[in-house]
Amino acid sequence: MIEVLGLHFESLYQMPPLATRIYALLILTDSEGHTFEELMEATEASKSSVSTSINLLLQTEKIEYFTMPGDRKRHFRKNADYLKNRLTNYSQQAYKELKLFEMTCAFMKQSYLASYLKNEKLTTIYRDYLEALKQLMETTIHKLEKIS
């Protein structure tokens, strides 16, 4: 299961395998934090690899950590709103797609390319779809913000 989810995140977030496997692990186990050592054991990876992967996940705010009083160890756990994170990511992808699509249309229009006119119906459908998508994502993010 960690493998499967990790692989999914690998293409979704464009991160190295180890990082996404750690992320998947922290999402799936959801205990109150795993230590650096535990992550090393679970992934069977070296200290340095775990270190860099953890820092990557921290930088991108996919995970966070806390410390116990009187203990130097850091305890890592998934960022609380990781679902929102995932959704925001999709939303950004859709936005990028919409923008690029508009750019393409504009480019074709100004070059008087035949297909633009021919496929006006088609582009309308695609544009409508992308707009609806954007709407859906925004309202969902709004919903998520409301309950937190």
Place this chain on the structure above:
Amino acid sequence: MIEVLGLHFESLYQMPPLATRIYALLILTDSEGHTFEELMEATEASKSSVSTSINLLLQTEKIEYFTMPGDRKRHFRKNADYLKNRLTNYSQQAYKELKLFEMTCAFMKQSYLASYLKNEKLTTIYRDYLEALKQLMETTIHKLEKIS
């Protein structure tokens, strides 16, 4: 513009730069087909690279070709329903995400993990979103099929 669109396709379709640049070119110019030679000149790439890239694009049905009577050259152009192609791709991604999400939920439920119960409202929102997304894509694909 070719660069920009090519880069977008690179992460979208997980293809080498040259292949996506050729694809972007064929989408943007939209003339009645470009020859092998023209693609070599436009991309300033070697014969072998263009060959493999073209074959990749043909295999994945992103482009197609036709020949002129009395001419051995192949003329390449984008597949007519490339927008549908793009949308189908998004749709598949969304479906994959939905399936993985359900798997994750099931996994958490059977392991009696605290967070699953805690975030039931959250997961409902996310599940609803993914379902709506799937719906939107399917109806859009349906619309596209209708006009063609």
Place this chain on the structure above:
DNA sequence: CATTTGGTTTGGTATGTTCTGAACCAATTG
């Protein structure tokens, strides 16, 4: 102040990807 703990940084290796030139091949042309 020497040692242990909890990591980080550095240098290097193994692996994979993308592109290239050169050899090759099948079909057409002279």
Place this chain on the structure above:
DNA sequence: CAATTGGTTCAGAACATACCAAACCAAATG
């Protein structure tokens, strides 16, 4: 049938990446 055309296949070069081991460092401990 020799030469050209339109491409394919193969071997390798160049580059990027993911990881590791070892050296290192700062903070806490004895």
